Amino acid sequence: MGKPNFLFLSIISTLLVLAQAEDPYLFYTWNVKYATLSPLGVPQQVITINDQFPGPWINSTSNNNIVVNVFNHLDEPLLFTWNGIQQRKNSWQEGTLGTNCPIQPGTNFTFHFQVKDQIGSYYYYPTTALHRAAGGYGPLTIHSRDLIPVPFDWPEAEYNVLVGDWYSKSHATLKKQLDGGRTIGKPDGVIINGKNGKGDGKDAPMFTMTPGKTYRYRFCNVGMKNSINVRIQGHSMKLVEIEGSHTVQNVYDSLDVHLGQCYSVLVTADQTPKDYYLVASTRFTKTVLTSTATIRYAGSNSPASPALPEAPIGWAWSLNQFRSFRWNLTASAARPNPQGSYHYGKINITRTIKLVNSAGSVDGKLRYAVNGVSHTNTETPLKLAEYFGVADKVFKYDIIKDEPAENVGDKITMAPNVINATFRNFVEIIFENHEKSVQSWHLSGYSFFPVAIEPGRWTPEKRKNYNLIDAVSRHTIHVYPKSWAAIMTTLDNAGMWNLRALVLERQYLGQQLYISVLSPERSLRDEYNMLDDQLVCGIVKGMPVPKPYSGA
Structure with missing residues (x-):
């Protein structure tokens, strides 16, 4: 018998260990409570997480497993969603009323999900009732693994900047208005990381920069109604990432960040050492609401200039900026392969779905719709009804058509809306x-390619204007007034996925739907099983759990 090949045995041993090793876990315990805070200078009820507003930063790396144990200390049911996290094969953890039973007051539930093959800037927020109007949101970032090159030098520090409009009325009052058939009207102000700065030099610095160093600012619009323009007094911003994709690194004086969107920029402290204002203001509104945050150069106590940089005017400027965004095809993504290796423009379209948003009245109350259907949530989450084989008792598929009628906005039907x-x-x-206002949409479970935004109505001939080469892969898309937008994606993520308007009152009053993507095989290769601790409610409560998925 020959001598053992110790090198061979070592390699086999190493491979076995790697095969059995799991990706790292990050554990969080959240205590969700009400607190009295004054984001606009007026005391009101705000939702905090571990006594923080905004909530804790989930700072992760690609492929990390995230475990969040949520204790609900509110007086209402609660859910969180992870805006932009794709939840591969795992819509069980999406945190919407179509996929999850809410966490009841005085109880807890643990979310388990993996930020698999993703990088970038995201955020989380509550999806139940009108809780988003009370806060409860926070930043979620995913860094590239060490072996994956990033197309810029590592910054001195990173700053999360959660900007958005805000109402001084409580979320309960706003919900009562919507339930009573009325709009919630215009927001009262803009906040940056939970604060409203007035640009009067009285606010403590929110961010600090050392002269000569470069910093990464991650902007997310966590608001409820308006697009926000962000800019930094005296400084330019180099765009490097949009919602998980590295971009061509164009330089901008300001950026329009529409509802739900996140942008990463690099800012170099190359100006005279003093204070400077970061400015956030509403766009496309008659009354412009503005907030500031102070950026201080380390070691300086010179005040910022009271002259704030102005925002651009009109949506044509914003459209041109959107067209300037390009995918960085030479950069790596979450895996060591070029982002541009996926040639989406060469794939044949299997199905075209046209969605038209509309507003109207049902029984004298305001409702919003998609293709004439205003979505209603069901006591039994759609995903559970489908999984337990009782979908026909909860909802009907395809009550809207792929090509809506020309007068689709004239009548609104209320029903669960599932494609x-x-x-x-x-x-x-x-x-x-x-309509006459800017709309914004989010598709959960996927990234997609926004290939065009143009004025007017869409026709098949408009495809000749599509960007089929380097559109930025992302998960939100905005649509300007009297305009259309086109996106493309492969429905390769099995599950029940929410497509929703990001204007809060529109979403709450029905402007959303679900896309059911079922694998023809009940296989773990395509979708995970329901976890043993999954909350069960509605008509499936007490029913036998279906046979689990198997295979690999």
Whole structure:
């Protein structure tokens, strides 16, 4: 018998250990409570997480497993969603009323999900009732693994900047207005990381920069109604990432950040050492609401200039800025392969779905709709009804058509709105906005390619204007007034996924739907099983759990 090959045995041993090793886990315990705070200078009820507003920073690395144990100390049911986290094969943890039973007051639930093959800037927020109007949101960032090169030098520090409009009325009052059939009207102000700065030099510095160093600012619009323009007094911003994709590194004086969107920029402290204002203001509004945050150069106590940089005017400027965003095709993504290796423009479209938003009245009360249907939440979450085989007792598939009627906005029907999609189809979704306000949409479970935004109505001939080469892969899309937007994606993530308007009152009053993507095989290769600790409610409570998925 020959001598053992110790090198061979060592390699085999190493491979076995790697095969059995799991990606790192990050554990969080959240105590969600009410607190009295004054974001706009007026005391009001705000939702805090571990006594923080905004909530704790989930700072992770690609492929980390995230475990968040949420204790609900509110007086109402509660859920959180992870805006932009794709939840591969795992819509069980999406945290919407179509996928999850809410966490009841005085109880807890643990979310388990993996930020697999993702990088970038995201945030989380509550999806129940109108809790988002009370806060409860916070930053979630995903860094590249060490072996994956990043297309810029590591910054001196990173700053999360959560900006958005805010109401001085409580979330309960706003919900009562919507339930009573009225709009919640215009917001009262803008806040940056929970504070409203007035640019009067009295606010303590929120951020600090050392002369000569470069910093990464991650901007997210966590607001409820308005697009926000962000800019930094005396400084330019180099765009490096949008919602998980590295971009061509163009330089901007200001950026329009629409609802739900996140942008990463690099800012170099190359100006005279003193204070400077970071400015956030509403766009496309008659009354412009503004907030500031002070950036201080280390070692300086010279005040910032009271002359704030002005925001651009009109949505044509914003459209041109959108068209300037390009995917960095030479950069790596979460895996060591170029982002541009996925040639989405060469895939044949399997299905085209056109969605038209509308507003109207049902029984004298305000409702919002998609293709004439205003979504209603069900006592039994749609995903659970489907999984337990009782979908026909809870909702009907495809009550809207892929091509809506020309007068689709004239009548609104209230019902659960679920599109039955085919696994791995390559779909084109058209958003047509016939109204006078900017709309913003988010698709959970996926990133997609926004290939065009143009004025007017969409027709198939408009495809000749699509960007089929380097559109930035992302999860939100905005639509300007009397305009349309087109996105493309492969429905390769099995589950029940929410497509929602990000204007809060529109979403709450029905402007959303779900896309059911079922794998033809009950296989773990395509979708995870329901976890043993999954909350069960509605008509499936007490029913036998279906046979689990198997295989690999």
